[in-house]
Amino acid sequence: MPDGSAPSVLAQALAVFRKDLDAELRSRTAVTAVLLFSVTSLAVVGFAKGAVAIPEPVQAALLWVVLFFAAFAGLANVWLHEEDRGTSAILRMHAAPEAIYTGKLLLNLLLLAAVALVVTPLYLAMMDVSVGRPGALALVVGTAGFGLAAGATVVGAMIARASARSSLYGAVGFPVLLPLLMMAAHATALALRPAAPASDIWGALTGIAAFGVAIVAASWIVFAYIWEDA
Amino acid sequence: MTSGHDARKPPRARGFPIALQGAVGALMAAGIVAALTAEPVRNAAGQPTFTMGGHGAKVVFFHVPCAWMAVLAYLVGAVEAWRYLRSRRAAGRRAWLHDARSAAAMEVGLVFGVLATITGSIFSHNEWGVYWSWDPRQTSIVVVLLLFAGYLALRGAIEDPSAKARIASAYVLVAVVPAMFMIWVLPRLPDIATLHAGANQAVVGGGLGTEYRLVMYGLMLPAFAGLFAWLVGLRMRVAALEDRAVPDASNRRARADRELG
Numbered sequence: 001m002p003d004g005s006a007p008s009v010l011a012q013a014l015a016v017f018r019k020d021l022d023a024e025l026r027s028r029t030a031v032t033a034v035l036l037f038s039v040t041s042l043a044v045v046g047f048a049k050g051a052v053a054i055p056e057p058v059q060a061a062l063l064w065v066v067l068f069f070a071a072f073a074g075l076a077n078v079w080l081h082e083e084d085r086g087t088s089a090i091l092r093m094h095a096a097p098e099a100i101y102t103g104k105l106l107l108n109l110l111l112l113a114a115v116a117l118v119v120t121p122l123y124l125a126m127m128d129v130s131v132g133r134p135g136a137l138a139l140v141v142g143t144a145g146f147g148l149a150a151g152a153t154v155v156g157a158m159i160a161r162a163s164a165r166s167s168l169y170g171a172v173g174f175p176v177l178l179p180l181l182m183m184a185a186h187a188t189a190l191a192l193r194p195a196a197p198a199s200d201i202w203g204a205l206t207g208i209a210a211f212g213v214a215i216v217a218a219s220w221i222v223f224a225y226i227w228e229d230a
Numbered sequence: 231m232t233s234g235h236d237a238r239k240p241p242r243a244r245g246f247p248i249a250l251q252g253a254v255g256a257l258m259a260a261g262i263v264a265a266l267t268a269e270p271v272r273n274a275a276g277q278p279t280f281t282m283g284g285h286g287a288k289v290v291f292f293h294v295p296c297a298w299m300a301v302l303a304y305l306v307g308a309v310e311a312w313r314y315l316r317s318r319r320a321a322g323r324r325a326w327l328h329d330a331r332s333a334a335a336m337e338v339g340l341v342f343g344v345l346a347t348i349t350g351s352i353f354s355h356n357e358w359g360v361y362w363s364w365d366p367r368q369t370s371i372v373v374v375l376l377l378f379a380g381y382l383a384l385r386g387a388i389e390d391p392s393a394k395a396r397i398a399s400a401y402v403l404v405a406v407v408p409a410m411f412m413i414w415v416l417p418r419l420p421d422i423a424t425l426h427a428g429a430n431q432a433v434v435g436g437g438l439g440t441e442y443r444l445v446m447y448g449l450m451l452p453a454f455a456g457l458f459a460w461l462v463g464l465r466m467r468v469a470a471l472e473d474r475a476v477p478d479a480s481n482r483r484a485r486a487d488r489e490l491g
Contacts, residue, residue, distance in 0.1 A: 154404055155404075158384060158397050158400065158401055159387075161388055161390070161393050161397055162384060162387035162388045162397075163387050164387055165387075168384065168387050171379070171383050172380040172383060172384050172401070174376065174380070175373055175376035175377045175379075175380050175405065175408065176380070176404060176405055176407075176408050178373050178376070178408060178412075179373065179408045179411040179412050179415070179416055180408075180411075182369070182416060183411075183415075207416075210415070211408075211411055211415075214407045214410075214411075215404070215407050218403060218404045218406065218407050219404060221403070222315070222399075222400040222403050222404060223400075225315050225397075225399065225400050226396065226397055226400045228396065
C-alpha cells in the first residue's frame with residue numbers, strides 16, 4: 001500500500017485466505033476432521049451395503065450423503081476458530097465483510113476439493129461403482145461441490161454466534177442445501193449411466209451451477225449483517 | 231422471541247381488530263359448511279370422480295389454504311426480515327416490529343406447513359392409497375417445513391438479541407434460494423418432472439368444478455388469510471409482553487447507560 005489507499009476487496013480476500021490457509025496447514029484441524037469423518041462414513045456405508053448390488057440412484061445419493069456430512073464436519077471451522085480465539089474483532093477491523101466471506105469461501109472450496117478428490121475415487125472403489133461418463137461425474141462433483149462449500153460457509157458464519165453449534169449446524173444447513181443435494185444426486189446418477197443423454201446431464205448441471213451462484217450472491221448481500229458486531 | 235429494542239420505548243403490537251375477528255369467524259364457518267355440503271365432483275357419466283362417493287377429496291378445502299398460508303408466511307417472513315435489516319439502526323419501535331412480524335410469520339408458517347402436510351397426506355391416502363410418495367410437491371413442503379424449523383432453532387440458539395434478529399433475518403433471506411429452487415427448478419428437471427406427474431392434476435388440472443372453486447377461493451382462502459393475520463398479530467403481542475416482562479440484554483444495557491447518566 002505505498003499510496004496509503006486501502007487494498008481492494010480481492011486483495012483483502014486473498015489475505016484472509018492466506019491467513020486461514022497458514023493456520024490450517026499449521027493445525028490441520030479442519031482437513032483432519034473432514035477426512036476422518038469421510039472415511040468413517042464410507043466404511044459405515046460400505047459395511048451396510050455388504051455384497052448387495054444397489055441401483056445407480058442409491059449409489060449417487062449415498063455419495064452425496066457422505067460428502068454433505070463430511071463438509072459439515074469441518075467447513076464451519078473457518079468461523080469457529082475466529083470466535084473461539086476471540087480474533088473476530090481484529091479481523092473486522094482489517095477487512096471488509098465481503099472480503100472476509102470470499103476469503104473463507106476460497107479456503108472452504110480448497111478443503112472440499114481436497115476431500116472430494118479423496119472421497120470420490122475411494123467411494124467408487126469401495127462400493128464397486130462403474131462410471132458411464134467419468135468426465136461428466138467430475139463436472140457434477142466439481143459444480144455441486146462449489147454450491148455445497150458456498151452454502152456450508154454462509155451457514156457456518158450464522159451458527160458461529162449460536163450456542164449448541166455442532167448439533168445446530170446440520171439442522172440449519174440441511175434445508176438450505178437439500179435442493180442442491182437432490183439435484184447433485186440426480187445428476188450423479190445420470191453420469192453413472194453410459195447411455196444417459198448429454199442434454200439431460202447439461203440441464204442438471206445448469207441447475208446445480210445456478211444454485212451455487214445464487215447462494216454466493218445471497219451470501220454476499222446478507223453477510224455484512226451476519227458479521228456485524230452488535 | 232425477544233428482540234433488540236430501545237428500553238425507553240417498550241414494544242407494543244396492535245391487536246387484530248374485533249370487527250375483522252368476527253368476519254374471519256363468519257367466513258370460516260361459512261367455508262366449513264359449504265365445504266361439507268358441496269356436491270361431489272362427478273365425471274361426464276355422472277360418477278363421482280373421487281373416493282368415498284366423491285367426498286374423499288374434500289380435505290383439499292383445508293389443504294390448499296394451509297399450503298398457501300405456509301408460502302405466504304415465508305414471503306411475509308422474508309420481506310419483514312429485509313425491512314428489519316434496513317431499519318435496524320432507526321430509532322423507535324419500527325425495527326422491532328419488522329423483526330417481531332418476521333419471527334411471528336415464520337412461527338405461524340410452521341403450523342400451517344405441518345397442517346398442509348397432514349391434510350395433503352390424508353388426500354394422497356384417500357385418492358392414491360399411500361400417505362407419502364416423495365413427489366416434487368411433497369418434497370418441497372418438507373423443505374419449507376425444515377426451513378421454518380431451522381429458522382426457529384437458529385433463533386432460539388443465539389442469546390444476544392441484536393445478533394439473534396440480524397442472523398435470523400439473514401437466514402430467511404439466504405433460504406429464499408432453496409425455497410425458489412424447490413418450487414420452480416427441481417420439478418422441471420428431466421426425470422424428476424416425469425415422476426408422479428399426475429399428483430396435482432386431479433385437483434389443479436380441472437378436477438374441481440366451479441362450486442368447489444367458489445368455496446375454495448371465495449370463502450376458505452380469505453378465511454385462512456384472515457386467520458393467518460390474526461395469529462401473527464397475537465404472536466407479536468405475546469412477543470411484546472415477553473420483551474417487557476423479561477428485559478433482554480440490550481434493555482439492561484440501555485437502562486445502565488441511563489443510570490450512569
